[in-house]
Amino acid sequence: MTARLFVIPGSHPATTAALMFDFKGIAYNRTDLIPIVSKGVLRAAGFPRMTVPALRIDGERIQGSREISRALDRIQPDPPLFPADPGRRAAVEDAERFGDEELQHPIRQLLWWGFKREKDNLRAYSEGARLGLPVGLAVKTGGPLVALSARLNEATDANARAALAALPDLLDRVDAYIADGTIGGDEPNAADFQIATSIGLALTLDDLKPLVEPRPAADLARRIVPDYPGHMPPILPPAWLPAPAAG
Numbered sequence: 001m002t003a004r005l006f007v008i009p010g011s012h013p014a015t016t017a018a019l020m021f022d023f024k025g026i027a028y029n030r031t032d033l034i035p036i037v038s039k040g041v042l043r044a045a046g047f048p049r050m051t052v053p054a055l056r057i058d059g060e061r062i063q064g065s066r067e068i069s070r071a072l073d074r075i076q077p078d079p080p081l082f083p084a085d086p087g088r089r090a091a092v093e094d095a096e097r098f099g100d101e102e103l104q105h106p107i108r109q110l111l112w113w114g115f116k117r118e119k120d121n122l123r124a125y126s127e128g129a130r131l132g133l134p135v136g137l138a139v140k141t142g143g144p145l146v147a148l149s150a151r152l153n154e155a156t157d158a159n160a161r162a163a164l165a166a167l168p169d170l171l172d173r174v175d176a177y178i179a180d181g182t183i184g185g186d187e188p189n190a191a192d193f194q195i196a197t198s199i200g201l202a203l204t205l206d207d208l209k210p211l212v213e214p215r216p217a218a219d220l221a222r223r224i225v226p227d228y229p230g231h232m233p234p235i236l237p238p239a240w241l242p243a244p245a246a247g
């Protein structure tokens with residue numbers, strides 16, 4: 001089997017895909033892409049969309065973290081990413097969809113807001129990446145790409161504030177999935193990998209840490225993705241930050 005996973009360093013859904021490969025024990029090669037430049041590379045590689053994770057496996061092209069979880073289970077059923085029981089499978093699929101469609105993007109917008117404000121923050125998220133040029137040089141010359149990425153991700157002040165306002169409810173949802181056993185069990189499933197990376201990424205932002213740290217969601221992230229790369233020192237205006245939940 002030959003597999004090549006296209007990622008952008010620091011991308012949470014790309015990290016989800018990488019973790020699922022490791023869980024399955026399937027060997028793969030990784031191509032690290034620079035944001036924006038990634039779009040042309042993915043197009044040239046024959047992918048229909050312009051986002052990572054994107055996977056070429058034995059000539060087949062699969063794109064999107066949820067598509068990849070299903071493909072990996074099809075290609076190698078053990079260990080499974082989805083429960084066999086139909087009711088439990090539906091619950092995991094629902095949690096995975098929530099992680100993809102509702103949780104991922106607000107965190108992404110806060111990250112790009114932070115990069116836009118201080119592009120040097122990108123460096124820590126790209127440590128060890130093979131970008132085809134030194135990370136320091138990529139960051140130094142990356143201003144226009146950061147500005148464009150922030151724009152394409154709509155990382156405006158208004159959306160960053162909306163993402164922060166939405167965060168407590170989103171974290172409540174994650175904690176509820178843990179409490180009802182959909183995620184956080186002994187054996188991780190596709191929703192664990194989907195959700196834990198967004199929480200792991202959130203924990204790299206010092207501004208978000210006090211909101212996330214006291215929650216079961218943080219324990220899940222530390223277990224599933226203990227070494228999420230990157231660190232963003234405080235950068236968001238304190239007045240925008242919601243109060244940490246009373247504990």
Ligand SMILES: N[C@@H](CCC(=O)N[C@@H](CS)C(=O)NCC(=O)O)C(=O)O
Pocket residue numbers: 008011012013014034035036037038039050051052053063064065066100101104108149
């Ligand atoms: N919901 C999609 C999200 C894919 C996505 O938006 N990926 C981002 C990175 S986190 C991307 O490729 N952005 C393109 C770019 O930055 O140029 C999934 O889970 O696969």
